[in-house]
Amino acid sequence: MVEHLKQRFRERGYRLTRQREAIIEVLAGTGEHLTAEEVHQRVQSICPELNLATVYRNLNLLAEQKIIGKVDFGDGPARFEARSEHHHHLYCLRCGRVVDLLHCPVHLDEKISETYRFRVTGHQFEAYGYCMGCELLNGKVGKP
Amino acid sequence: MVEHLKQRFRERGYRLTRQREAIIEVLAGTGEHLTAEEVHQRVQSICPELNLATVYRNLNLLAEQKIIGKVDFGDGPARFEARSEHHHHLYCLRCGRVVDLLHCPVHLDEKISETYRFRVTGHQFEAYGYCMGCELLNGKVGKP
């Protein structure tokens, strides 16, 4: 997995630096959806002195190359994940947990192009609500 | 329309100030999806000296009260619109034009809650691509 990602990166003519390896390893080693800040923290152990600006530069580069995925839930910072194929998420409004959806629930019928005179090339969809743990807490502690 | 929005605002116990009237008038008077900055500019004519911070405060307040709508396409600033019911958009990647969708193309089946152990309370969906004008320009001028 890690080697595969590094490979795809090199194929595109980019240098495989210590910093880049570290970032790829951190992301590929978790199923979580991490912010740039979180990636920066976790990377410290294998590559201290890796600058936050470099983390941003590389996460964005990897996302542009579609080697990793990037999601933005509108509130806080953007999040990055190793999975790069088209997919969507459930986002817990209480704890921030992110769950990957297995199937895309969006069905744009083919008439949309003529109805709206618009060619759709992509879409984003994110659902929000409460994961079970938080659902139970709701109504018990604060935040109604 | 304008009066209706003002009414809904007053009903909730908020004061109807000159600034708020101006903001509501600008938004209700257009079908466009405006940024706070744009609202601020257009409001100058009917209410100069209206501060940008006040525009932000009121647009957010109106959106929280679901009197207006707020969309965020992830790139630039958030946009506000007079329509407040649940709906979605097509967003042109070239010119930034926003088209309202008449129907919601998302179908979350009822099993989702048990499948993912998650209670969905809402969702956002935005599709992007190119409006006809820009589609024709693509390939002729810059940006392939």
Next chain:
DNA sequence: ATCTTAGATGCAAATAACTTGCAACTGAAG
């Protein structure tokens, strides 16, 4: 193994888009 250099990094400063603290102001209930 060493040279070369375009590409990458670190650091500090800059930016974009808001948000907040606070003193002064003002709708609207009485």
Next chain:
DNA sequence: CTTCAGTTGCAAGTTATTTGCATCTAAGAT
């Protein structure tokens, strides 16, 4: 026309991210 909680203007602060630039380094050429 008084009262005062709700609003506003202004300046400063915050958050998330980007950029300029001098220095450094991966990796192909020698």
